[in-house]
Amino acid sequence: MTDALPTGATIGILGGGQLGRMLSVAAARLGFKTCIFEPGGDCPASHVANYHFQAAYEDEDALRKFAASVDVITYEFENIPTSALDLLETLKPVRPGREALRVSQDRLTEKTYLADMGLSVAPFAAVADAQSLEAAIAATGLPAILKTRRFGYDGKGQARIMTAEDTPQALADMQGAPAILEGFVDFSHEVSVIGARGLDGSVACFDPGENVHRDGILRTTTVPARLSAAQRSDAVLLTAQILNRLDYVGVMGVELFVTPQGLVVNEIAPRVHNSGHWTQNGCTVDQFEQHIRAVAGWPLGDGARHADVVMENLIGDDMDRVPALAAEPHTALHLYGKADTKPGRKMGHVNRVVR
Amino acid sequence: MTDALPTGATIGILGGGQLGRMLSVAAARLGFKTCIFEPGGDCPASHVANYHFQAAYEDEDALRKFAASVDVITYEFENIPTSALDLLETLKPVRPGREALRVSQDRLTEKTYLADMGLSVAPFAAVADAQSLEAAIAATGLPAILKTRRFGYDGKGQARIMTAEDTPQALADMQGAPAILEGFVDFSHEVSVIGARGLDGSVACFDPGENVHRDGILRTTTVPARLSAAQRSDAVLLTAQILNRLDYVGVMGVELFVTPQGLVVNEIAPRVHNSGHWTQNGCTVDQFEQHIRAVAGWPLGDGARHADVVMENLIGDDMDRVPALAAEPHTALHLYGKADTKPGRKMGHVNRVVR
Incomplete structure (x- = not known):
């Protein structure tokens, strides 16, 4: 842990949504302080963070103060304005680095990059x-x-x-x-791998989960996914290949289509991923802590899973089901503290644990 | 859930140490906001809370503002000054209630109360x-x-x-x-039961854990504890008896000596308890969320355990072991974000998960 941040150091997080919120809790669990940069007020991450810079991504003065307050910078979403990153990366380490953002911010660049690596894409x-x-x-x-x-x-x-x-x-x-x-890709189902790469180049992947979408939004992730041993191993190996090629530091979500001809990469997300929320109740080190460990230069958790889990997103009016869900056995609620319920808005999720 | 607090409501917590910190994270997970009342600055709970009132327990004005900011009040330690409680309970519900505090704040009252119930004590x-x-x-x-x-x-x-x-x-x-x-009680080992009672009178207990102390401080809790089926059932039943007798709302820790003549009650703590930290990695609903569910009038989790766990406290210089512990598989670190390491000070704990 030569380059490891000591406990008590401060992790800066760009973006104050639910991913930033769960990253902030994970950072606290390792003894770090957290500082959120988010233009919106009363954002989910600010409820569980030490500091909240409420400012626009164009506010250079605020960005400088934010950078001065933190020891390392990470983010919860990939569409951070380039100008903000240009400034921040001159001031503090930004992890994952620019290459991952460059590739994943543009679908055409991403598909080309993956195809050039020899991976199957649509x-x-x-x-x-x-x-x-x-x-x-x-x-x-x-x-x-x-x-x-x-x-x-x-x-x-x-x-x-x-x-x-x-x-x-x-x-x-x-x-x-x-x-x-x-x-279109003629696939039987979609799975995703949540992979992580440490500052020292070590790689650890969680078990692939099987995803079901509705109206373009993830509804459920089930672990373990329906995959043969060979497909499981392919999924993990290609994820490691992408992480290494990008010299990546942090957690990445890799969505894969399962086809009779093999796995087809749908897209990559250079951040913690909705389809990895099951790890909160299935693993000793979850995806959020794994990401914090990586960006802080700590050893990665091994990704071992001690339970089967079905994760279900709570979207919009699903919040009306919270009283019933709270009474369900073996069910962990994770609510995001968002003040307004809107159709299509991710309000929380539940992890149903099956030992 | 007639009397249940809705998500978005604010839980007030008296005390800003590690127990308040973990209560605050659990409350956030259920969509609540949290407000900490703690005289000390930069306290562990404030790192993961919405608000921190930094004021003395004698500051009536601050207590009134605190009460006005929250929907229900709970606490992380039993030695809250009586005058503060006298004021607060006229303003907002305080859970667990005064009877539990009255009994547990005084060892003589506590022993007498338990003996009068027909329970064995030293x-x-x-x-x-x-x-x-x-x-x-x-x-x-x-x-x-x-x-x-x-x-x-x-x-x-x-x-x-x-x-x-x-x-x-x-x-x-x-x-x-x-x-x-x-x-002195001639006991073979000490166990504790973390029990909870909801606003509706329902009771749920976690599996008893076996405790090892050194220098008067808890070092490890191992679950499951060495108990016969009859002892396990006795432990849970007597805990339920205490919870019901006190008309208790929240989580309570009950320490028991195991003797050839049966279980002897050592002491009760009207709060989440160090010997219940294992539940964070062994149960879907941990003791902190269980406590928040109870004081918020939500249904209790069932206490089911999906893994065996050994909890070890990190005390003082044990913090030097953090880099090595972070690299251990199946080991969850929980650090408290305390700025200064002192001999005998609880700095964090690890839960080692054994499936």
């Missing part, structure tokens, strides 16, 4: 206008899905193209933003 | 001066242990009397405070 092509969209459709076939290259999450900035007739509307949905067309 | 007698000490020794025999009636913890305010020669020094150690002499 057929894809860049789309700038009607003409390139036509060429892209010729390359990937239909149905396909048109996505903005940047700033998409939870199904936002996406449009399905089932037949040629859908093309104009899909293009209009992009509102002129650079886009990528992705061909 | 032989005891009140001590005010040299004369009553002599009479007490005649009643309990030697060796015995002289303790102040109030404000003792972690072996403080205690003196062993092995032979009559130790008597003057033991009495001097009490510094004139009212005391109690307790006869």
Whole structure:
């Protein structure tokens, strides 16, 4: 632990949502203090953090003060404005580093990067206008899905193209933003691997979980996932390959489609991931602590799982079910402290533990 | 959940040490905000709480503002000044209630209360001066242990009397405070039960843990404890009896001596308890969340255990072992964020999980 931060050091976290909140609790458990940078007030992370800088990502003065208050900087989301990172990385270590952000902030760059590594990805092509969209459709076939290259999450900035007739509307949905067309992959189910890489280059992965989405939002993750021993090993090995190639430090989520021809990488997220929430009740060291250990230069937990878990997201009105869920045995509630319930908003999750 | 606090409500916690810290994290997990009342600055609980009132327990104005900021009040230690409680309970519900504090704040009252319930306790007698000490020794025999009636913890305010020669020094150690002499109990080992009682009167207990002390301070708790099925059932039943008799709301720790003649109650603590820290990594709902559920009027977790756990306290210089402990598999670190390491000071604990 030569480069390890001592307990009592301060971890800076960009973003004050539920991921920042659970990172902050994990950091406290290791004796660190935490400092949240988040423009919004009363944000979930601020409830469990030492300090909250409430300022815009364009506020250079606030960014400088934030950097001066912390020993290392990490983040809960990948779409941090480039100008903020340009400044911060001159002041304090930012982990994971810029390469992971550069690759994952742009779907086209990401797909190209993964394909160049020899990994299977969906057929894809860049789309700038009607003409390139036509060429892209010729390359990937239909149905396909048109996505903005940047700033998409939870199904936002996406449009399905089932037949040629859908093309104009899909293009209009992009509102002129650079886009990528992705061909459909014929998969049986989706799994994800939550992998971690330490400052010393060591890698540890949690067991793959099986994900079910609805309306573009993750609903459940079940561990263990339906995978053969060979698929399980492939999933973990390709995750390690990506982590090493990026010289990554921290936790990463890797979403994979399971097909008869093997695993196809859907996308990577350079941060703790919703599909890794099950680790809070299935592992001694969960994904949040694993991430903090990595960015603090501590040894990684081994990822060992001591229970089977089904994680279910609580979205919007699912909050009405909290009284009933609180009375369910073997069920751990994790609520995010968000003041307003909105349709599609992630309000919390439950982990159902099956020994 | 008629009287249940809704998520988003604020839990007030008197005391900002490690127990308040872990209560605060548990409250956040259920979507509550937390407000700590603690005279000390930079206290462990304030690192993970929404608000910290830094004021003395004699500061009526601060107590009033604290009460106005919260929906329910609980505490992490039993020695809260009576005047503060007198004021607070006129303003907001205080849980657990006064009866539990009245009984447990005074060792003589506590022993008498438990004995009156028909439970086995060590032989005891009140001590005010040299004369009553002599009479007490005649009643309990030697060796015995002289303790102040109030404000003792972690072996403080205690003196062993092995032979009559130790008597003057033991009495001097009490510094004139009212005391109690307790006869020795010939026990094979000590166990404790962490029990909880909800606002609706429901009771749930965690599996008994086996405790090892050194220098008057808890070192390890091992779960499961060495107990026969009958002893285990006795331990849980007598805990439920105490909880019901006190009309208790919250988590209580009950320490028991295991003797050939049965279980002898050592002491009760009207709060979450060091010997219940193992529940953080062995149960879906841990003792801290259980306490918050009770004081918030939520349903209790069932106390089910999904792993065997050995909890070890990190005391003083044990902090030097943190780098090595962080590299141990199946080991969960829980550090308290205390700035200064002192001999005998509880700095954190580890839970070693054995599936």
